[in-house]
Amino acid sequence: MTVSARNQAPEGEKIVVENVLVTGGAGYIGSHTCKELASNGLVPVSLDNLVYGHREFVQWGPFVQGDIADGRLLDALFAEHRFAAVIHFAAFAYVGESVQDPGKYYRNNVAGTISLLEAMRRGGCSDIIFSSTCATYGMPDADLIGEETRQEPINPYGRGKLMVETILRDYQAAYGIRHGILRYFNAAGADPDGAIGERHDPETHLVPLAIRAALGQAGPLTIFGSDYPTPDGTAIRDYIHVTDLADAHVRALTHLRRERASVVCNLGTGRGSSVQEVIETVAAIAGREVPVLRGARRPGDPPRLVSANGRAREVLGWVPQRSAIATIVADAWNWHSREG
Numbered sequence: 001m002t003v004s005a006r007n008q009a010p011e012g013e014k015i016v017v018e019n020v021l022v023t024g025g026a027g028y029i030g031s032h033t034c035k036e037l038a039s040n041g042l043v044p045v046s047l048d049n050l051v052y053g054h055r056e057f058v059q060w061g062p063f064v065q066g067d068i069a070d071g072r073l074l075d076a077l078f079a080e081h082r083f084a085a086v087i088h089f090a091a092f093a094y095v096g097e098s099v100q101d102p103g104k105y106y107r108n109n110v111a112g113t114i115s116l117l118e119a120m121r122r123g124g125c126s127d128i129i130f131s132s133t134c135a136t137y138g139m140p141d142a143d144l145i146g147e148e149t150r151q152e153p154i155n156p157y158g159r160g161k162l163m164v165e166t167i168l169r170d171y172q173a174a175y176g177i178r179h180g181i182l183r184y185f186n187a188a189g190a191d192p193d194g195a196i197g198e199r200h201d202p203e204t205h206l207v208p209l210a211i212r213a214a215l216g217q218a219g220p221l222t223i224f225g226s227d228y229p230t231p232d233g234t235a236i237r238d239y240i241h242v243t244d245l246a247d248a249h250v251r252a253l254t255h256l257r258r259e260r261a262s263v264v265c266n267l268g269t270g271r272g273s274s275v276q277e278v279i280e281t282v283a284a285i286a287g288r289e290v291p292v293l294r295g296a297r298r299p300g301d302p303p304r305l306v307s308a309n310g311r312a313r314e315v316l317g318w319v320p321q322r323s324a325i326a327t328i329v330a331d332a333w334n335w336h337s338r339e340g
């Protein structure tokens, strides 16, 4: 499956452009998506300010260091590469920090996105895939969260992502810019070939922290709450392999260009794993215990977040391939044990 696009070619000039601008292409999900784009015959051009990204994760296309707030840089890039589409990952993603410093989040995640959308208008590019999040749903009590579940985010990170979703709808209505809004549940795992993986500083996510605890590279894992109304008392999340997320982005791009219609999809498996189950899976794959401490609930953590994924299956033909929790942990284990 490939996406090729004719992008604003002057009359009579037949130019097939297959460049895709990937903002945040040096980040975790961005870099895995670049690999997937390249294996589908596209050229990802990564724009990343390297505040959280890693230069060495950009292996499948050109790299440009810069910021989405820099309109002149964006104009130069659109002129040079005549992008068929944009995949927009660049964002800050620490929920706790967004509560402490909302200005940082609204400036980068919301105002930065407007800067990018304006550059798309000037550059004549009309397709964007946007990284949204289950955090836009807040604390839903639905067993399975569907795209129509009420979005009531409870922190500035989630509210900023929801604002961008609204902005994208308005830009479509007014300027004809089509969007694919992808609401990720819990991204985890690593490239099965071991070329790239998850590296955050600071690391706050469960799977890498449990693995690093097992490896002795970090202290014991604190289980945030053992008194949730769940079968084992620990919180349940829907873990989705990063390569399955990457595949969904290429599918969403294909959908936008083929159907010329926007799409909004949750990306999850429809199955949840508890913190306790993740720890047991890590212990089984590592062949050693995960040292743990039992701590209080983390403020703002819902007991259970599990996605319905019927729409992504039907509209994008997306079927997660590596998102069994054992596969996620095995791929993450391979990556972290080599990262040392």
Ligand SMILES: O=c1ccn([C@@H]2O[C@H](COP(=O)(O)OP(=O)(O)O[C@H]3O[C@H](CO)[C@H](O)[C@H](O)[C@H]3O)[C@@H](O)[C@H]2O)c(=O)[nH]1
Pocket (backbone or CB within 6 Å): 093, 095, 133, 134, 135, 185, 186, 187, 204, 205, 206, 207, 209, 221, 222, 223, 224, 225, 235, 236, 237, 275, 298, 301
């Ligand atoms: O040291 C830890 C870290 C996490 N957890 C638990 O493990 C589960 C998963 O936590 P993560 O921090 O890995 O993931 P979150 O569900 O909090 O975060 C996800 O959802 C967030 C929005 O809510 C952001 O989108 C974020 O980037 C994304 O990974 C939660 O129940 C959490 O309480 C622990 O028990 N101990």
